[in-house]
Amino acid sequence: MFDGLKKKLDSFREDVEETAEENAAEEADLDDEPAASGDAADAESPETESPDASPGSQADSTAPSVGVDAESAASDASEATAVADDETIDDVEATTVDDSEAKPAEGDGSERDSDGTESLASEEAAAALQEDAADDSGPGRLKRAAAFATGKIIIEEEDLEDPLWELEMALLESDVEMNVAEEILDTIREKMIGETRAQVETTGELVQTALHDALYEVISVGQFDFDERVAESEKPVTIVFTGVNGVGKTTSIAKMARYFENQGLSVVMANGDTYRAGANEQIQKHAENLDTKLITHEQGGDPAAVLYDAVEYAEAHDVDVVLGDTAGRLHTSNDLMAQLEKIDRVVDPDMTLFVDEAVAGQDAVERAKTFNDAAEIDGAVLTKADADSNGGAAISIAYVTGKPILFLGTGQGYDDIERFDPERMVERLVGE
Numbered sequence: 001m002f003d004g005l006k007k008k009l010d011s012f013r014e015d016v017e018e019t020a021e022e023n024a025a026e027e028a029d030l031d032d033e034p035a036a037s038g039d040a041a042d043a044e045s046p047e048t049e050s051p052d053a054s055p056g057s058q059a060d061s062t063a064p065s066v067g068v069d070a071e072s073a074a075s076d077a078s079e080a081t082a083v084a085d086d087e088t089i090d091d092v093e094a095t096t097v098d099d100s101e102a103k104p105a106e107g108d109g110s111e112r113d114s115d116g117t118e119s120l121a122s123e124e125a126a127a128a129l130q131e132d133a134a135d136d137s138g139p140g141r142l143k144r145a146a147a148f149a150t151g152k153i154i155i156e157e158e159d160l161e162d163p164l165w166e167l168e169m170a171l172l173e174s175d176v177e178m179n180v181a182e183e184i185l186d187t188i189r190e191k192m193i194g195e196t197r198a199q200v201e202t203t204g205e206l207v208q209t210a211l212h213d214a215l216y217e218v219i220s221v222g223q224f225d226f227d228e229r230v231a232e233s234e235k236p237v238t239i240v241f242t243g244v245n246g247v248g249k250t251t252s253i254a255k256m257a258r259y260f261e262n263q264g265l266s267v268v269m270a271n272g273d274t275y276r277a278g279a280n281e282q283i284q285k286h287a288e289n290l291d292t293k294l295i296t297h298e299q300g301g302d303p304a305a306v307l308y309d310a311v312e313y314a315e316a317h318d319v320d321v322v323l324g325d326t327a328g329r330l331h332t333s334n335d336l337m338a339q340l341e342k343i344d345r346v347v348d349p350d351m352t353l354f355v356d357e358a359v360a361g362q363d364a365v366e367r368a369k370t371f372n373d374a375a376e377i378d379g380a381v382l383t384k385a386d387a388d389s390n391g392g393a394a395i396s397i398a399y400v401t402g403k404p405i406l407f408l409g410t411g412q413g414y415d416d417i418e419r420f421d422p423e424r425m426v427e428r429l430v431g432e
């Protein structure tokens with residue numbers, strides 16, 4: 001289930017990890033080169049403007065190369081940027097530094113003036129912090145290099161650019177709806193840029209958390225506790241199922257009958273699909289297999305009347321749940337949509353669930369939206385998740401409609417239905 005998408009998400013995690021570590025290492029190496037080298041990176045960096053006050057040159061004069069001797073470079077770099085390290089590098093939110101954080105170095109000036117090195121380090125750190133504060137692209141090369149030297153990696157926008165582009169393509173290929181993909185990328189950017197990871201955790205873990213949160217945010221939209229709602233509703237609880245033809249509506253109703261009966265609730269099924277020849281026989285077979293009461297009318301009858309009879313039956317026989325099938329319809333079919341409105345008026349269902357198949361991807365997302373616009377739904381049942389490698393519909397439907405996915409169909413057996421759990425879904429996608 002959703003294996004294709006899982007692979008793509010794994011590869012995003014690896015991409016970010018590689019890019020972030022390569023970029024940070026490169027910058028640390030650049031920072032170790034003599035200021036006089038005049039290379040492009042130095043020309044852009046603040047220290048070339050006033051070489052004497054440059055933390056880079058200070059580190060250069062005392063440290064060999066981070067690449068050659070990471071440990072001594074680490075201690076030199078952390079000395080040279082002691083203020084920056086204490087006050088901002090450990091602060092994962094500190095992508096920009098406000099004046100109050102940069103100023104203490106100046107405030108300390110009177111005491112530290114007697115100690116040339118400390119004073120210089122403070123000034124340099126303050127200058128670096130101010131440079132960084134002026135640069136809204138991220139924490140800045142200097143701070144990043146210093147962080148790297150102390151065993152930390154700060155994620156920058158440039159580390160994410162290519163991997164995020166790849167991720168966007170992967171999400172769209174997996175049938176994730178465009179706005180949902182954008183939302184996921186925005187959340188990842190927001191959660192990762194400027195984040196510092198210490199030696200104890202890997203960049204991969206940081207990406208994992210960002211991916212987890214980004215997916216969870218879109219997948220969990222509108223979630224409510226289905227069982228609790230049923231338990232709290234006055235009996236009988238009437239649930240009507242809608243959707244297009246052949247997506248697994250009738251099978252899902254049969255699975256739901258088993259689901260409720262397993263919880264000790266009694267069920268009556270009603271065949272509101274009076275439109276399609278053979279619909280009565282199909283649902284009749286399920287009713288027999290499950291030993292569940294079924295109410296039907298002749299083909300061509302009024303679907304609202306069938307459901308009304310089922311509710312009356314439930315009331316008369318103390319049945320807990322009425323499950324109403326309806327004819328498969330397109331939202332463009334005015335007649336059939338009018339039927340749904342009539343059902344709404346006549347039996348006032350407690351819930352209307354939209355059924356579609358996960359394998360339909362973007363089409364399922366589009367249909368969920370149009371059904372919800374035409375006749376408000378309370379949630380969705382996504383069938384054939386067992387056959388879906390993409391996961392696009394499962395990720396997108398709640399965000400696009402504002403209504404939660406409540407159940408996943410996971411096979412053709414009566415027990416092959418599970419409550420949709422956003423956390424479990426995210427774990428399936430980004431878990432180990």
Ligand SMILES: Nc1nc2c(ncn2[C@@H]2O[C@H](COP(=O)(O)OP(=O)(O)OP(=O)(O)O)[C@@H](O)[C@H]2O)c(=O)[nH]1
Nearest residue numbers: 245246247248249250251328383384409410411412
């Ligand atoms: N693999 C798999 N197949 C499913 C699942 N749910 C339903 N099916 C199969 O999908 C096919 C169509 O299911 P139906 O229940 O007849 O579909 P429907 O939407 O009621 O169709 P209409 O009554 O024509 O509207 C059947 O062969 C089901 O066994 C599922 O979760 N996984």
